[in-house]
Amino acid sequence: MSTGTQTEVVMPQMGVSVSEGTITKWLRQVGDSIGRDEPLLEISTDKVDTEVPSPAEGVVTQILVQEGETVEVGTVLATIAPPGAEVPPPAPAEPAAPPAPTPEPQQAPSPEPEPAPVAAAPAPEPAAPQVAAAAAGNGKTFVSPVVARIAAEHGIDATAVPGTGTGGRVTKKDILSFIESGATAAPAPARAAAPAVEPAPPPEPVAQPEPAATAAEPVPAEPVAATPAPVAEPARAAAPPPPPAPAPAPAAAPAAELVAGEALEPMTAMRRGVMEHMRRSVDTAAHVTSAIEVDLARVVALRQKLKPELAAQTVNLTYLAFIARASVDTLLDYPWVNGEVRGQSIVTRPFVNLGIAVALEEGKGLIVPVIRNAQDLNLTGTARAIQDLAERARTKKLLPDDVQGGTFTITNPGSFGTFHGTPIINQPQSAILGTYALVKRPWVVQDELGSDVIAIRPIMNLTLTYDHRLVDGAYAGMYLRDLRDKLESWDEAAY
Amino acid sequence: MAEMTYIQAISDALRLEMRRDQRVFILGEDVGVYGGAFKVSLGFQEEFGPWRVIDTPLSETAIVGGATGAALMGLRPVAEMQFADFISCAWDHLVTVAAKQFFRTRTPIPIVVRLPSGGGFSGGPFHSQNPESSFAHIPGLKVVCPATPQDAKGLLASAIEDPNPVLYFEHKHLYRRIKGEVPEERYTVPFGSANVHREGDDATVVTWGAMVHTATEAAEELAKEGVEVEVLDMRTLVPWDKARVLEGVRRCSKVLVLHEDTRTGGFGAEIAATIAEEAFEDLDAPVMRLAAPDTPVPFSPPLEKAYIPQVEDVVTALRELAAY
Numbered sequence: 001m002s003t004g005t006q007t008e009v010v011m012p013q014m015g016v017s018v019s020e021g022t023i024t025k026w027l028r029q030v031g032d033s034i035g036r037d038e039p040l041l042e043i044s045t046d047k048v049d050t051e052v053p054s055p056a057e058g059v060v061t062q063i064l065v066q067e068g069e070t071v072e073v074g075t076v077l078a079t080i081a082p083p084g085a086e087v088p089p090p091a092p093a094e095p096a097a098p099p100a101p102t103p104e105p106q107q108a109p110s111p112e113p114e115p116a117p118v119a120a121a122p123a124p125e126p127a128a129p130q131v132a133a134a135a136a137g138n139g140k141t142f143v144s145p146v147v148a149r150i151a152a153e154h155g156i157d158a159t160a161v162p163g164t165g166t167g168g169r170v171t172k173k174d175i176l177s178f179i180e181s182g183a184t185a186a187p188a189p190a191r192a193a194a195p196a197v198e199p200a201p202p203p204e205p206v207a208q209p210e211p212a213a214t215a216a217e218p219v220p221a222e223p224v225a226a227t228p229a230p231v232a233e234p235a236r237a238a239a240p241p242p243p244p245a246p247a248p249a250p251a252a253a254p255a256a257e258l259v260a261g262e263a264l265e266p267m268t269a270m271r272r273g274v275m276e277h278m279r280r281s282v283d284t285a286a287h288v289t290s291a292i293e294v295d296l297a298r299v300v301a302l303r304q305k306l307k308p309e310l311a312a313q314t315v316n317l318t319y320l321a322f323i324a325r326a327s328v329d330t331l332l333d334y335p336w337v338n339g340e341v342r343g344q345s346i347v348t349r350p351f352v353n354l355g356i357a358v359a360l361e362e363g364k365g366l367i368v369p370v371i372r373n374a375q376d377l378n379l380t381g382t383a384r385a386i387q388d389l390a391e392r393a394r395t396k397k398l399l400p401d402d403v404q405g406g407t408f409t410i411t412n413p414g415s416f417g418t419f420h421g422t423p424i425i426n427q428p429q430s431a432i433l434g435t436y437a438l439v440k441r442p443w444v445v446q447d448e449l450g451s452d453v454i455a456i457r458p459i460m461n462l463t464l465t466y467d468h469r470l471v472d473g474a475y476a477g478m479y480l481r482d483l484r485d486k487l488e489s490w491d492e493a494a495y
Numbered sequence: 496m497a498e499m500t501y502i503q504a505i506s507d508a509l510r511l512e513m514r515r516d517q518r519v520f521i522l523g524e525d526v527g528v529y530g531g532a533f534k535v536s537l538g539f540q541e542e543f544g545p546w547r548v549i550d551t552p553l554s555e556t557a558i559v560g561g562a563t564g565a566a567l568m569g570l571r572p573v574a575e576m577q578f579a580d581f582i583s584c585a586w587d588h589l590v591t592v593a594a595k596q597f598f599r600t601r602t603p604i605p606i607v608v609r610l611p612s613g614g615g616f617s618g619g620p621f622h623s624q625n626p627e628s629s630f631a632h633i634p635g636l637k638v639v640c641p642a643t644p645q646d647a648k649g650l651l652a653s654a655i656e657d658p659n660p661v662l663y664f665e666h667k668h669l670y671r672r673i674k675g676e677v678p679e680e681r682y683t684v685p686f687g688s689a690n691v692h693r694e695g696d697d698a699t700v701v702t703w704g705a706m707v708h709t710a711t712e713a714a715e716e717l718a719k720e721g722v723e724v725e726v727l728d729m730r731t732l733v734p735w736d737k738a739r740v741l742e743g744v745r746r747c748s749k750v751l752v753l754h755e756d757t758r759t760g761g762f763g764a765e766i767a768a769t770i771a772e773e774a775f776e777d778l779d780a781p782v783m784r785l786a787a788p789d790t791p792v793p794f795s796p797p798l799e800k801a802y803i804p805q806v807e808d809v810v811t812a813l814r815e816l817a818a819y
Binding site: 144145146147148149165166169171172 | 775
């Protein structure tokens with residue numbers, strides 16, 4: 001009976017929509033000891049980059065996914081043995097099946113452990129994972145007390161019994177029917193459905209805690225191999241004979257030769273996320289952009305006045321805060337701008353979860369953290385929320401929930417002086433507001449006698465890019481007009 | 496045999512005990528002229544007279560204190576709390592005096608305190624509680640929680656016969672909702688003997704009171720999915736039928752402990768801990784508990800529904816347990 005003594009470290013679920021992550025760095029190596037909750041590795045997903053803490057105290061016994069590889073959530077990344085446990089000598093040579101270099105056009109001989117010329121054995125494929133499931137993986141190595149006892153009484157290795165419980169766990173019923181089926185300590189657990197398996201590790205004939213646990217070791221190869229690793233280096237494959245074809249260089253691009261001086265770098269998970277997201281948005285929405293010019297004289301004056309007192313509260317009052325506040329207020333009058341096309345239906349909501357696009361890494365990255373229930377915040381609260389999110393975005397302290405559930409987005413490319421743009425909508429939202437450079441312009445205004453005069457006014461161009469599938473030009477125009485009116489006649493008392 | 500509601504069975508037991516034993520009398524608020532808040536003793540004063548069916552002042556302290564004294568003097572009082580919730584006023588007499596008297600001086604205190612308990616009808620925080628675990632914790636008190644008319648009658652007779660202070664938790668939500676065949680003659684149901692309310696081998700639900708019926712309904716749902724769940728009605732918590740519970744654990748290896756009382760420190764915790772101590776090697780899944788959350792009982796009907804374990808909640812828990 002082997003109650004799993006090793007703790008598995010799995011790729012965490014970093015938010016609802018995230019399905020995979022890339023290992024960016026291992027902070028500990030095989031043989032290193034580590035405390036519970038100490039950082040073990042760094043991962044990168046299309047939402048956030050973060051450290052993964054060790055789930056247990058002990059010694060790193062295996063690292064199953066290498067830096068640069070991308071695997072699905074739930075994949076076992078490493079194992080930790082309890083302190084003092086005997087660490088098997090690191091066997092880096094043949095730990096896992098080599099990561100499959102995926103997008104190669106026609107990578108004929110894959111170095112997988114499925115050498116074609118096996119006899120016409122009863123399909124080993126479906127069977128192998130089944131045994132694997134019982135022996136490894138989340139909760140799969142856990143043997144309940146009653147199963148452990150029965151296994152001991154009958155001299156069975158419980159991990160060799162096909163499990164039907166949660167996560168493939170061997171239940172009491174499983175082991176009883178296993179015994180009833182006549183299978184004793186025979187190495188190959190046979191069940192009616194699953195033809196005899198000849199998996200890599202034949203189960204130990206006699207129940208022996210430690211070896212049984214280690215017997216399961218080769219298994220983790222399975223999840224890794226099952227998940228295509230986009231950026232993989234075939235070179236690391238090591239053991240099996242190298243693929244005869246001169247496998248082209250790591251990157252998957254349809255091999256264009258690099259010209260001298262050109263450099264090739266792997267894409268970060270965030271870049272891939274942005275790439276996929278932008279493409280999908282353009283493929284989904286019917287983008288139209290309308291622009292409006294806004295005289296921000298009142299806002300400028302007010303900001304001048306409020307800035308010192310808010311600075312005392314450690315709040316940096318930006319123009320963006322004013323625009324965000326006014327936008328949110330206007331959105332409540334234009335629910336479709338804050339809405340969503342869902343199938344054949346339209347989703348509207350009485351709240352605004354405001355996304356603020358934040359540039360990272362000197363313009364080489366972008367993340368859109370969300371202010372939830374932005375309609376409940378006054379000007380100061382909005383300014384503080386923006387400041388907080390931007391700060392946490394830049395210091396990589398955002399939580400998965402911080403980047404989800406947005407209903408409308410503001411992007412602010414104007415800080416670099418651009419005066420106009422056509423942003424792409426953040427799916428599944430319906431619109432995105434662009435704010436641009438605040439510039440002094442000669443502007444026609446009316447003096448106190450009603451006569452037109454030219455004055456120098458601070459003007460900002462605002463754009464609304466909207467999904468014309470849902471939002472019509474007139475509706476968008478009205479939204480922009482009301483937004484402009486709010487900003488131009490800013491009512492200090494109201495916000 | 497006659498078909499009786501749960502509350503009729505309680506009345507019946509009381510009447511029979513009073514007819515056969517002159518020492519038995521009842522006391523409580525409005526139990527006489529009015530016939531009791533829930534009409535359990537309706538017509539009793541006419542039959543037994545005002546000296547055996549005593550209307551007391553509105554003082555639970557006085558009721559339990561008086562009952563304790565009468566028991567010391569050789570009588571067999573049956574005290575009624577209008578609602579189990581009000582017993583906190585009588586805590587001192589019950590816990591400090593009645594529960595400890597025999598251990599101090601060897602004088603038994605054969606009192607029964609009837610406690611209409613439980614929720615399910617929007618009674619709010621003062622009229623819906625199930626405080627059985629508070630008293631199960633006190634050595635010297637016995638705790639009875641019938642779930643069926645037949646047990647209600649037989650357990651009340653046993654309670655009155657018992658030489659110790661007995662708290663008899665009668666669930667208000669069962670009063671007129673649950674009917675059953677009840678023998679007309681007097682009989683007793685022994686304490687400390689669980690009843691298999693429903694048979695099954697895939698998992699066992701350990702419960703009592705109104706939850707026996709909730710669990711049984713849930714078990715019928717599970718049966719449609721091919722999972723046969725045993726429902727064990729504990730009937731009494733002090734003493735509780737440990738042997739029968741452990742037998743169920745050995746056979747099914749999966750246990751859900753279910754009660755209407757709040758979770759933390761509920762009697763289910765005692766049962767779960769005992770299973771872990773004495774049947775660890777028979778478990779195929781963690782012992783699961785389902786109970787009310789640790790808050791007062793809410794008034795609002797939807798909130799109360801969310802608060803008290805419902806059939807759906809038990810079904811969900813059992814599915815999870817069965818799949819584990």
